[in-house]
Amino acid sequence: MKHSILAIALAALIAAPAAAHEYGFAGILSSDNMEELDEITLSVGKPLADGPLMLKSGTGYELEITSDGTGELALEGSGFFRAIWINEIVINDLEVRPFGIESLEFDDEGTMEIEFIAIKPGQYFLRIPGSSGESQRVDIIIQ
Template structure:
């Protein structure tokens, strides 16, 4: 029995060592570089986006949000943010690595970049809270 346990342990160690030779795969692969999405605009009376956005589950994306400072505006999307993994939020060159997000808000003009991995397929939206117009939201599909 002792001999079997040693043989099994040696086999597992050998398997782990040979798996390391293949490098990272999938989400962690060097080929899964961040894809930039169309910039979302926060400005009084202007549409947030030019149209719907389609994402692929497992891919890294960079979303830039620009506010012109014409009003204090936010984007909310709890369902979207709960179905992606947010790697970082960059504001004025400062990186924040949050556990999660529900919304973001601009009190003045500025730019924010959110890097994330799309996880769960579905239909989501980011919208200006309290708005009712279709141009004040962006539909996001994760396939």
Template sequence: MKKTVTAIAFALLSPTLALADGAPREDWGRAGILSSANKAELPPITLSSGMPLAEAPWVLTSGTYYEFEIEGDGSAELALEGSEFFRAIWIDEIVVNDLEIRPLGLNSIEFDDAGTMEIGFVAIKPGAYFLRIPGSSGETQRIEIIIE
């Protein structure tokens, strides 16, 4: 009984995090999942009339912090929607013209003119998702996203 209580207390009070395989994540540091050791860059998405959104699907790992840029070239008023994807992640911040936005949620984004937006998020809920240009039906007008 004493060993069980000690093991439970150690597990609750331990400052380290662990991966699914049980390996400790001491390298994350004090920032935890927001530390640079847990951060990955995704390829940018380019919003341009008639051009594909991405070359390949994104395969993400739950619990990892990701950043990506969306670049609109101003060739048309274009948006991206993907409410299920946006509900499966925690958005840390959206940066537009050096202005940082920290939303509670997101349904879609739209570019009326040329510009760049950066989104930082933590993948949370495993599953298959997408981002797409609203009203489009072509495969090149969407990006498939898998969170493992």
């Protein structure tokens, strides 16, 4: 009797769909699991964003970063970049699928889009290297 109940329970577990399939065949990369974040704007003397970015671990995000060309500006945030899995970075309709990144730099005006999955909960930031002002930094919280 014990063996037949165990066998039935095991068969039910094997037949049950995995939790990753709740979003469809693409799993966590499914469009149902993707959110668009507010754009980050790089401009000399202007704030990067209106406030902190609140993210949820396991959720996919699209983040546009735009430079207006007023200066050669970069963003650094190695802690944040190590806490996410980057699916792609799109620059001028060219897709890059990096293993990891340390920073991003804009020599001229333009937009890049980063598609990623938030992974590791914690508090992170992106900032303009060498800056100390609050407006030159975006705080990011992954819950």
